Amino acid sequence: MSIARLYHIGKTFLNYGLDELLPQHLQPWYAKYLRKCLFWLPNKHQDKSEGARLRLALQALGPVWVKFGQMLSTRRDLLPHDMAQELAQLQDNVASFDGEKAQRLIELALELEHISDLFEHFEQQPLASASIAQVHTAQLQTEQGLKDVVVKVIRPDIEKQILADLSLMEQFAKVLAGLVSESRRLRPVEVVREYRKTLLDELDLMREGANAIQLRRNFEGSEALYIPEVYSDYSRQNVLVMERIYGIPVSDTQTLEAQGTDMKLLAERGVEVFFTQVFRDSFFHADMHPGNIFVSYEHPENPQYIGIDCGIVGTLNREDKRYLAENFIAFFNRDYRQVAQLHVDSGWVPADTCVEEFEFAIRTVCEPIFNKPLAEISFGHVLVNLFNTARRFNMEVQPQLVLLQKTLLYVEGLGRQLYPQLDLWQTAKPFLEHWVQEQVGPLAVAKKLYQNLPFWAEKMPELPDLVYQSLKRQHHQVPAPQSAISKQTIQSVLLGMAASTFAIIAGLCFIAELNGASLSSALFACLLFICAWRKTG
Numbered sequence: 001m002s003i004a005r006l007y008h009i010g011k012t013f014l015n016y017g018l019d020e021l022l023p024q025h026l027q028p029w030y031a032k033y034l035r036k037c038l039f040w041l042p043n044k045h046q047d048k049s050e051g052a053r054l055r056l057a058l059q060a061l062g063p064v065w066v067k068f069g070q071m072l073s074t075r076r077d078l079l080p081h082d083m084a085q086e087l088a089q090l091q092d093n094v095a096s097f098d099g100e101k102a103q104r105l106i107e108l109a110l111e112l113e114h115i116s117d118l119f120e121h122f123e124q125q126p127l128a129s130a131s132i133a134q135v136h137t138a139q140l141q142t143e144q145g146l147k148d149v150v151v152k153v154i155r156p157d158i159e160k161q162i163l164a165d166l167s168l169m170e171q172f173a174k175v176l177a178g179l180v181s182e183s184r185r186l187r188p189v190e191v192v193r194e195y196r197k198t199l200l201d202e203l204d205l206m207r208e209g210a211n212a213i214q215l216r217r218n219f220e221g222s223e224a225l226y227i228p229e230v231y232s233d234y235s236r237q238n239v240l241v242m243e244r245i246y247g248i249p250v251s252d253t254q255t256l257e258a259q260g261t262d263m264k265l266l267a268e269r270g271v272e273v274f275f276t277q278v279f280r281d282s283f284f285h286a287d288m289h290p291g292n293i294f295v296s297y298e299h300p301e302n303p304q305y306i307g308i309d310c311g312i313v314g315t316l317n318r319e320d321k322r323y324l325a326e327n328f329i330a331f332f333n334r335d336y337r338q339v340a341q342l343h344v345d346s347g348w349v350p351a352d353t354c355v356e357e358f359e360f361a362i363r364t365v366c367e368p369i370f371n372k373p374l375a376e377i378s379f380g381h382v383l384v385n386l387f388n389t390a391r392r393f394n395m396e397v398q399p400q401l402v403l404l405q406k407t408l409l410y411v412e413g414l415g416r417q418l419y420p421q422l423d424l425w426q427t428a429k430p431f432l433e434h435w436v437q438e439q440v441g442p443l444a445v446a447k448k449l450y451q452n453l454p455f456w457a458e459k460m461p462e463l464p465d466l467v468y469q470s471l472k473r474q475h476h477q478v479p480a481p482q483s484a485i486s487k488q489t490i491q492s493v494l495l496g497m498a499a500s501t502f503a504i505i506a507g508l509c510f511i512a513e514l515n516g517a518s519l520s521s522a523l524f525a526c527l528l529f530i531c532a533w534r535k536t537g
C-alpha cells in the first residue's frame with residue numbers, strides 16, 4: 001500500500017469535509033483528536049451540501065472511486081435520497097489513452113504481426129473512452145463479407161491500480177466499521193466487497209463476451225431487443241471484438257421523438273424486456289444505464305432496443321423468481337399478510353419470524369405508497385421499502401435481489417423518461433400473473449411431466465421385469481386363498497400404470513398443441529383410471 005496514495009486520499013477526504021458526514025456524537029474521542037491535529041487540511045467546501053462534497057471528493061480521487069460512487073448512487077436502500085441523487089451525477093471523465101498503444105495491445109493479445117493482418121481498417125482515434133476500457137472502430141472480413149466492428153480494449157496497467165485502490169478502500173471500510181458502530185448499519189465492508197467483485201468482473205472481457213452471446217441467443221429474432229454479435233474467435237481477457245451498432249442513445253428523446261418513435265410502446269417494451277429477462281430467462285443485463293442502451297433507427301413505429309456492455313448480469317433461481325412474482329402481486333393486492341408469509345416461506349427471513357409483526361411493519365411502510373395513483377408507483381421503491389423492512393427482521397442481504405432492485409430502478413427511470421404516463425403495474429401485471437399461473441397451472445404439471453420423461457423412458461423397459469418379479473415373489477410367499485385378491489390388485493396396478501402413461505402422453509400432446517390427440521389420450525387415461533379403481537374395489 002502506497003503511503004503517498006493513502007495520504008492523498010486522507011487529504012481529499014478532509015479537504016471535502018467527509019469526516020463531517022459522521023455526526024460529532026458518533027465520533028470516538030481519538031478520531032476527533034486526530035482531526036484537530038491535522039489542522040492544515042481544513043474543509044475547503046463548507047458552502048456545499050454533504051452530497052455535493054462526497055461527489056466532488058470521489059471525482060477528485062479518480063475512476064475507481066467514481067465508479068464506486070456510481071454504484072452507491074443506486075443503493076437507495078443505504079443512502080439518503082438527496083445524496084443518492086448527487087452521486088447519480090457522477091460521470092467518468094477520463095482522458096483516452098494513446099491509440100497506437102491500444103493497437104499494440106490488440107496485436108499482442110491476438111498474436112498479430114500487424115493489426116492489418118486481421119482488420120481491413122483500424123481507427124486509432126478511439127470512438128469512446130471509459131474508466132476501464134477504450135473502444136475503437138474497425139472493419140473485419142467475415143464469412144458474410146466486410147463488417148463494421150468495434151474493438152474494446154482494457155486500459156494498460158489498470159488492474160494494478162484498481163487492486164491497490166480497492167485494498168485501500170477495504171481498509172477504510174474496516175476502520176469505519178470498527179470505529180463507529182453506527183456505521184455498521186451501512187455495512188461498509190460488505191458494500192466494498194460487492195464493489196470489488198463487480199469491478200474485477202468488468203476487467204474480464206471474455207466474461208462480457210460470453211454474457212453477450214447468451215443474451216443475444218435469448219433474444220434471437222426478438223422485435224424488442226437486439227444484442228450485437230460477438231466475434232468470439234477474437235476475444236481475449238483484455239480485448240473484445242463485436243459488431244458495430246448504429247442507434248440513437250436512449251437518453252436522446254428529442255431525436256427519438258423527431259423520427260416519430262412510438263414512445264409509449266418503447267417505454268412498455270423496456271419493462272417487457274426486463275421482465276422477460278428476469279422471469280423467462282433468469283438472466284438479466286444488470287448495467288442498464290442509459291449509455292448502454294440505444295434504439296434502432298429502423299421502424300420507429302415498432303421500436304427496437306439495442307443493448308451493449310453486458311459485463312454485469314444477474315441471475316435468479318426458480319424459487320426467488322416465484323416468490324418475487326408472488327410478492328409483487330400480493331403487494332399490489334395490498335395483501336401484506338401474504339407478503340410477510342412469502343418472505344418466511346422463501347427463507348429470506350428466519351423461519352421463527354412473527355408473521356403478524358412483520359405484516360404490520362410492512363403495512364406501515366408500504367401503505368403510504370398507495371396514496372399515489374397506481375400508475376405512479378415505483379416497483380423499485382416498493383422493493384427498497386420491502387427489503388429495508390425485512391432487514392429489521394433479520395433478512396440476509398441477497399446480492400441477486402439487490403442487483404435486481406437496482407436494475408428495476410434504472411428500467412423504471414428510463415421508462416418514465418421516455419413516456420411519463422407509463423403505467424408500470426398495468427404493463428407488468430399480466431406478465432407476472434401469466435408467469436405465476438404457468439408455474440402452478442396444468443401447463444406447469446405437463447411441463448414437469450415432460451421434464452421427467454427421460455427418467456421414465458429409462459425406467460419403462462424395466463417395468464415388466466419388476467412386475468414379473470413382484471408377482472413371482474407374491475406367488476411364493478402368499479398363501480393360496482389370498483392369491484385371487486392379489487391378482488386383482490396387480491391388475492389394478494397395471495391399469496393404473498397404463499393410465500399414467502396416457503396421462504403423460506396427453507400432457508405432451510398439450511405442450512405440442514396437438515389438442516385432439518391430447519383430449520383423446522386424457523379421456524383414455526380417465527377410463528383406465530376408473531377401471532383400475534374398480535379393480536381395487
Ligand SMILES: Nc1ncnc2c1ncn2[C@@H]1O[C@H](COP(=O)(O)OP(=O)(O)OP(=O)(O)O)[C@@H](O)[C@H]1O
Nearest residue numbers: 128130132133135150228242243244245291308309
Ligand atoms: N457495439 C458497439 N457499437 C457501437 N458503439 C459501441 C459499441 N460498443 C460500445 N460502443 C461505444 O463505446 C462506449 C463505451 O462502451 P462500453 O459501455 O461497452 O464501455 P465501458 O468501458 O464498459 O463503459 P462504462 O463502464 O462506462 O459503461 C459506448 O457508450 C458506445 O458509445
